Amino acid sequence: MHIPDELIDSLRAARHAVVLSGAGISAESGLATFRTPQTGLWERFRPEELATPGAFRRAPALVWGWYEWRRMQVMRAEPNPAHRAVVDLRTLVPELSLVTQNVDDLHERAGSQHVIHLHGRIGQPFCEACRQPHVLPAAIPDEPENGRSLEPPSCVHCGACVRPGVVWFGESLPTLEWGKAQRAASRCDVFFCVGTSSVVQPAASLVHVALGAGAVAVQVNPNPTGLESHVTYEFPAAAGVVLPEIVRRLRAVRLG
Ligand code: OAD
Secondary structure (H helix, E strand, O other): OOOOHHHHHHHHHOOEEEEEEOHHHHHHHOOOOOOOOOOOHHHHOOHHHHOOHHHHHHOHHHHHHHHHHHHHHHHHOOOOHHHHHHHHHHOOOOEEEEEEOOOOOHHHHHOOOOOEEOOEOOOOOEEOOOOOEOOOOOOOOOOOOOOOOOOOOEOOOOOOEEEOOEOOOOOOOOHHHHHHHHHHHHOOOEEEEEOOOOOOOOHHHHHHHHHHOOOEEEEEOOOOOOOOOOOOEEEOOOHHHHHHHHHHHHHHHHHO
16 A cells, blocks of 8 residues: 655644544444445335434334444454554654444444444433433343334333434534534644545535635545545545554654
8 A cells, every 4th residue: 555755744743633433433343334336235225214213212122223233243342453544643643533323332442432423322321301421231131133123111211212322314413523623623633534524514514614724635435425525635545444553653653
């Protein structure tokens, strides 16, 4: 994988880098993405039946079962070299903001701190009425299979229905996280789009905020997204290959 010297120079001079990750960064950990051709979840499931407030109202057990099935996959998965490279990159630039659309915790388990989760966290469900967090058992004994229904638990505080801790289509992003992500994008020197199809708004707008503020933009994605004509550097390959190589090169110039 060829990494241009100019990108390494930009990173060496950078005061602040932003990594925006999407489902593709966890693909090499065995987690399905949403829109990768052939294998994406949205090719097998309909988002309007599983990932909207209306879907949960109509069929809470179907939706809860689907998210529990995905949560089990996350629990079985391990961070991959791309997650670890982001941890290493943090040590090689003065400031790094990690913004993710992912609801898994693989960045944290790799060692990243202060991860900005734009779309919530699958391991942190909460009561749909009083919004109190719901503590889940570490593992559920009866693992729901692909698409099998499972009744959602009741809130221990108010008895209402507990919902998955993710942001659904038609819902707003968490205000605090979104504010942090926008601020980071508007004052960074290098912005990485890693493993995201860059179609879901408002997350997809962040790279344009960064470009508008003069940042160098980098895309790491084996498939085209349409962002190719906007970014400064494009790496059409797996995140687990590209990011460790960028880290290796940057480390070499930093230490050399
Ligand atoms: P997508 O599934 O839309 O895009 C994943 C991208 O990762 C695709 O463009 C793939 O080509 C790319 N990819 C696959 N393997 C890769 C690898 N090894 N290395 C790098 N890239 C790889 O996922 P997101 O962009 O994260 O939202 O999707 C955004 C949001 O849409 C999700 O957060 C979710 C979904 O609906 C909600 O559930 C609200």
